[in-house]
Amino acid sequence: MAIKQEEIYNLLKEGFPDADIEINDLAGDDNHYAAKIKSSKFKGKTRVQQHQMVYASLKGKMGNELHALALTTEEK
Numbered sequence: 001m002a003i004k005q006e007e008i009y010n011l012l013k014e015g016f017p018d019a020d021i022e023i024n025d026l027a028g029d030d031n032h033y034a035a036k037i038k039s040s041k042f043k044g045k046t047r048v049q050q051h052q053m054v055y056a057s058l059k060g061k062m063g064n065e066l067h068a069l070a071l072t073t074e075e076k
Contacts, residue, residue, distance in 0.1 A: 002030035003065035015057025
């Protein structure tokens with residue numbers, strides 16, 4: 001199964017409404033993406049906590065429809 005870039009964006013924007021989000025399809029197969037997310041919600045959080053927040057916003061898609069996601073997170 002694959003997931004469209006737009007769906008990933010929408011899930012992330014729902015979880016991080018204030019975020020600046022960039023998503024790139026790394027292999028052109030709708031399975032391997034890189035995402036850069038800049039949000040004020042990351043303030044005071046460790047990188048691990050930030051990534052956990054991102055995975056939670058993907059609502060179980062990671063490891064199912066979404067095979068690989070390289071994350072870069074920053075505080076806004």
